[in-house]
Amino acid sequence: MLDEVPAIQFRDVAYSVRGVPVISGLNLRVRRGETLVLLGRSGSGKTTALKLVNRLLTPSAGEVRVNGVANGQDVVRLRRGIGYVIQEVGLFPHFSVERNIGLVPRIEGWPEAKIRARVAELLRAVGLEAKITSRYPHELSGGQRQRVGVARALAADPAILLMDEPFGALDPLTRDELQREFLSLQQRLHKTVVFVTHDLREALRLGTRIALMEAGRLVSVLSPEEFLRSTEPWVLAYVRAFGEGPQSSAIRGSL
Amino acid sequence: MNFIQYILQNRGQVLELTLEHLWLVGVSTLLATVMGVPMGIAIAHRRGLDKPVLAGANIIQTIPSLALFGFLLPVPWLGARADRLAILALTLYALLPVIRNTYTGIRGVDPAVVEAGRGMGLTESQLLFQVELPLAVSVILSGVRVAIVISVGLATIAAAIGAGGLGEFIFRGLAMVNNQLILAGAIPAALLALSADVGVGWLERRLRPR
């Protein structure tokens, strides 16, 4: 790729709450089409960094740029162009699956027929049956809900997807399924994805690059292979904590 | 004759007093809802405002109703017309349940839902009208229901200061030591309160989010 504008860029970003620093000195570029995993333990600042991208949080210092433009203006338009998936999913309980997924297209004024077609298409993409459109969130399983959550995030075809531990609340089998489907989707869609997780295995499997955060600072940004071979102290500590060694294969790309 | 015969014989007057009663309750509940719901929304969204506002509404509630009617009587424009005064007092008493339930209802909306909505690019007003309010409406209605039931009771006392309504039967009956009159006022008032309770309760259940 040529030297193009990064999809997301953090420039000297800091964030504090009531004087307590949560993130400091964050400089990071997210390339178009890559899956950047923000990895770290709880309190490392990874979720905070994610929320700075769609301006759910405002930096105390520095600048966050999306597609080359500082993201402080017209926050609503910014967010409509970014898909957002959270661990609790947050489907609207009083909307059917169809209305949940179609929410952003509807407020963007898409014609009804187009919306219905889009919803059908997305359900197929995330592996759900078409007849699920009239069900309500409380009638779905955890896995189904999160698939709907992903479909909802993709509805208006955003270029960027932010995912905050989206599979964390699911059982291991479902999590594995969804990870595989995510990889398959990414192969087709090539979205720019920022994916937050504390699970190294998930990071190794899904990320094109892994950005390790600790105590609000960015420690390293490495590819999965580099990550496993690195000798940096925090990286090593993380690898050891997960019982992984240089001999374990990065499952990147394997379905 | 028993009071049922009395009511039938005087149904014109019973109906008229019932309508007066409904007028007092209807206008004051409407005012309390129109003022209280936005206030409840405001304090639900802003930290720090909730305690003073809820405390204020609570203090109003602790004032004995007859005393409040009495305080307001000398006030120039208000005291000139008893029904005006009664409506103001009833509105004040209905505020607390409405504000408090709106606050609870909005605060009770799953924060993950609100965060997802905001993250998707809903404006604050879209978030309020399409997500928070629909999810809170059952709790808010419950507050309105309480307000109505309280108002029906208080409106009977308002007759003591000349605001009319079913309480007038009760006070006249007391003065004339006439039980039929008393019941002709008390029973319809109780029925009003009961039907409001049941009716709005049904609506609440229908609107409860699944």
Add this chain to the structure above:
Amino acid sequence: MMNHRQRKVSVAPVRVSGKTPCGPQPNSIVPVLTIAILLLTSCSPSHSNRIVIGSKNFTESMILGEVMAQEIEARAHLKVERRFYLAGTYICHQAILAGRIDVYPEYTGTAVTAILKSKPSGDRAAVYGQVKSEYEHHLELTLGPAFGFNDTFAMEIRGEDARRLNIRTLSQAAALTPQWRAGFGYEFMERPDGYRGLATVYGLHFAGPPRIMDLGLLARALQNHQIDLAAGNATDGLIPALDLFVLEDDRHYFPPYEAVPVIRLQTLRQHPEVASALAELADKISDEEMQRLNFAVDGQRRDVQQVVREFLQKKGLIQ
């Protein structure tokens, strides 16, 4: 396989459309609720086909109310509804202002001091004119012709005391008040034209504070020597019956209390026949006749409607 390229929606020109998805599923509830609320709030009371007559919560007022009711029924052939025993001057005034009643019996002195909160301008005719003019100009009300009696406050003592002590006026009685106990009703205690002014004008000093009790109990308390002076009404039926004596108001402290009908101007516009019906009652009830009517209902416990019907028939006012 998803053809995402065909679906590419550019983020730049965002049009926030008005075609937003509706909120909760029961879309039909909203218009129903709106209609219900509109209905409730339009319940504002009004009645154009009946005359509603109110009265205060004592016998004489109720008798006058019944007199007017029967006369209007007979003369004007209108349906009359009775809302009697409303608890006091303020309640009646509020009710007529709000249109809940159309007519009620009032006293000119009460209207001047308690309702208009001003001072009586002179004698009976002057005060009547004063009230009528104020009512018509500011309150959308008017007065019908007076019934013919003056129910002023009567300071009553036992007949035997009056004879024994040889007193006829309040001024004479004033000197004796330190040895007496007084009993009054609450309106008399609270009204500006009541006890306070009287005590000042005549220099009354009672042994203890006056006992406050229901009007109906005052006469008996006087008879039983529980009190020595009571503020009753000049037309009280028990005055002759219990041998009570009314002290003369020689300093003319009390304003005139002519009994008059108060009528809504709007009612007269809609039903002018009400005016002619009430005009028939002008000057038809003397002080003594009112006393007898009161006694019939209070003392003899006869039915009000019966008593009034007999009286009107005897006067040739109804068949």
